[in-house]
Amino acid sequence: MSYSNKVIDHYNNPRNVGSMDKNSSEVGTGLVGAPECGDVMKLQIKVNPQTNVIEDAKFKTFGCGSAIASSSLATEWVKGKTIDEALAIKNTEIVKELSLPPVKIHCSVLAEDAIRAAIGDWKKKQGAATVVPVEAKV
Amino acid sequence: MATEVTTLLEETSAVKSNGEVKLPIYMDNHATTPVDPRVLEEMLPYFTDRFGNAASRNHSFGWAGEEGVETARERIAKLIGATPKEIVFTSGATESDNLAIKGVAEMYREKGNHIITAVTEHKAVLDTCKRLEKYGYRVTYLPVQKDGLVDLDDLKRAIDDKTILVTIMAANNEIGVLQPIAEIGKLCHEKGVIFHTDATQAVGKVPIDVIKQNLDLVSISAHKMYGPKGVGALYVRRKSPRVQLSPIIDGGGHERGMRSGTLNVPGIAGLGKASAICHEEMSQESVRLSGLRDRLKDRIMSNLDEVYINGSWEHRLPQNLNISFAYVEGESLLMGINDVAVSSGSACTSATLEPSYVLKALGTGDDLAHSSIRFGLGRFNTEAEVDYVADRVVETVQRLRELSPLYEMAKEGIDLKSVKWAAE
Numbered sequence: 005m006s007y008s009n010k011v012i013d014h015y016n017n018p019r020n021v022g023s024m025d026k027n028s029s030e031v032g033t034g035l036v037g038a039p040e041c042g043d044v045m046k047l048q049i050k051v052n053p054q055t056n057v058i059e060d061a062k063f064k065t066f067g068c069g070s071a072i073a074s075s076s077l078a079t080e081w082v083k084g085k086t087i088d089e090a091l092a093i094k095n096t097e098i099v100k101e102l103s104l105p106p107v108k109i110h111c112s113v114l115a116e117d118a119i120r121a122a123i124g125d126w127k128k129k130q131g132a133a134t135v136v137p138v139e140a141k142v
Numbered sequence: 143m144a145t146e147v148t149t150l151l152e153e154t155s156a157v158k159s160n161g162e163v164k165l166p167i168y169m170d171n172h173a174t175t176p177v178d179p180r181v182l183e184e185m186l187p188y189f190t191d192r193f194g195n196a197a198s199r200n201h202s203f204g205w206a207g208e209e210g211v212e213t214a215r216e217r218i219a220k221l222i223g224a225t226p227k228e229i230v231f232t233s234g235a236t237e238s239d240n241l242a243i244k245g246v247a248e249m250y251r252e253k254g255n256h257i258i259t260a261v262t263e264h265k266a267v268l269d270t271c272k273r274l275e276k277y278g279y280r281v282t283y284l285p286v287q288k289d290g291l292v293d294l295d296d297l298k299r300a301i302d303d304k305t306i307l308v309t310i311m312a313a314n315n316e317i318g319v320l321q322p323i324a325e326i327g328k329l330c331h332e333k334g335v336i337f338h339t340d341a342t343q344a345v346g347k348v349p350i351d352v353i354k355q356n357l358d359l360v361s362i363s364a365h366k367m368y369g370p371k372g373v374g375a376l377y378v379r380r381k382s383p384r385v386q387l388s389p390i391i392d393g394g395g396h397e398r399g400m401r402s403g404t405l406n407v408p409g410i411a412g413l414g415k416a417s418a419i420c421h422e423e424m425s426q427e428s429v430r431l432s433g434l435r436d437r438l439k440d441r442i443m444s445n446l447d448e449v450y451i452n453g454s455w456e457h458r459l460p461q462n463l464n465i466s467f468a469y470v471e472g473e474s475l476l477m478g479i480n481d482v483a484v485s486s487g488s489a490c491t492s493a494t495l496e497p498s499y500v501l502k503a504l505g506t507g508d509d510l511a512h513s514s515i516r517f518g519l520g521r522f523n524t525e526a527e528v529d530y531v532a533d534r535v536v537e538t539v540q541r542l543r544e545l546s547p548l549y550e551m552a553k554e555g556i557d558l559k560s561v562k563w564a565a566e
Contacts, residue, residue: 042508
């Protein structure tokens with residue numbers, strides 16, 4: 005299989021590789037995929053609770069070159085976006101940007117899932133801090 | 143022309159005086175091998191001066207073609223301890239497998255309808271058996287043990303009074319594991335069952351002797367032994383027992399009625415020459431290649447942890463190394479060593495994401511199957527190439543592990559098997 009130049013660039017120079025403290029209340033972690041399927045992505049975001057802006061993002065990926073590129077690109081795109089803006093990122097945009105062939109579309113789906121999972125985790129942490137007292141009344 | 147061939151030989155042998163290697167490096171010799179320049183030289187006249195149809199009996203052009211074919215037949219027979227009349231030329235091992243299995247199935251239909259094979263066979267065998275199931279044949283797919291070998295007791299139990307054929311490969315194309323074909327052949331002969339072996343990866347690399355190993359049908363391919371693509375052969379035993387086949391291609395009755403179609407004379411001449419070279423050089427070459435293979439293994443394994451060899455180490459082709467690099471996906475590893483041609487057991491390109499069925503049959507977890515690389519050493523690989531490949535693999539695996547969430551989790555002491563994965 006031949007890869008697009010953008011995939012090769014992300015594979016050779018992955019952006020934002022690393023890990024953040026998953027226990028921090030400002031950090032949301034998304035872990036998607038499964039080793040048996042040949043793809044696991046961990047995407048983390050650090051969100052400013054005042055502005056809801058994603059100030060930092062990190063990833064680590066086990067998977068093919070397209071999976072690495074999709075998650076690397078996802079971290080680039082979510083940085084500086086608000087939570088709502090990041091949720092609007094569609095896998096089809098990743099496909100287009102990286103010129104992924106049909107057999108690699110699942111890599112972009114997984115990257116979108118990773119963004120959503122990370123945001124979901126962060127929201128849960130915020131909810132735990134703010135929503136719980138409300139629920140306690142019920 | 144002789145000079146051209148010599149130049150080609152110099153180009154293909156990658157020994158560089160300054161110790162540097164020429165890129166890209168080809169180390170995927172189970173997929174195919176380059177044509178040996180000596181083979182090419184043998185073939186060329188059959189495209190030009192000696193172009194005649196080997197079946198033309200009335201003129202010298204035909205005789206020249208026929209002579210080329212018969213010389214090749216003798217050379218192949220010699221390589222596997224057969225007689226020339228027992229060699230049937232085909233278009234390759236896939237056709238040979240089809241002819242052997244379907245040919246026996248049709249010819250011996252009245253005797254029985256049961257065929258035994260193994261789950262790690264090549265698709266040319268498995269899919270042929272599957273087709274026969276549609277036509278009312280019963281097929282037993284034997285499991286393999288952890289080391290990739292079939293259990294002879296399993297085979298013994300599987301044979302019944304309706305069994306007409308056992309088809310088990312000599313050497314596996316992915317893990318290079320050598321099945322105990324001599325013992326299987328002996329068992330089949332005791333039970334009066336025909337034994338076919340797909341020896342595509344074995345012929346010319348390890349000794350194959352149809353008498354000593356009790357083989358009845360043997361599939362052979364030219365392009366896995368430094369011959370051309372598109373030509374192969376099937377050995378068909380003529381006595382004790384005499385094996386008969388129904389043809390799968392009808393026509394002019396070539397190859398004693400077993401395989402009609404004008405013979406591919408240049409290809410056959412090439413297969414013959416390739417066989418002669420293997421016959422002469424096999425013992426030396428297998429020592430050299432197993433030395434290189436061990437060097438590759440040692441250099442990789444002494445620099446990386448959690449690397450696993452797939453399949454039996456003892457019963458293996460000298461050319462083969464198949465290893466899994468835990469926490470690294472095979473295709474991404476291939477991408478990192480893109481100036482080296484090897485292949486991966488990961489099938490991330492397919493819609494099903496199913497990794498190698500051969501590795502799965504060994505009980506290798508899907509995660510490790512996705513992390514596997516097959517190295518296939520060949521006649522033209524050098525020590526300098528082996529060192530280069532090993533170093534590239536080591537540095538790429540290290541880089542990808544730094545990128546791998548699984549490696550990070552494993553180092554944190556998390557048991558990956560206990561994690562509840564949120565698959566897509």
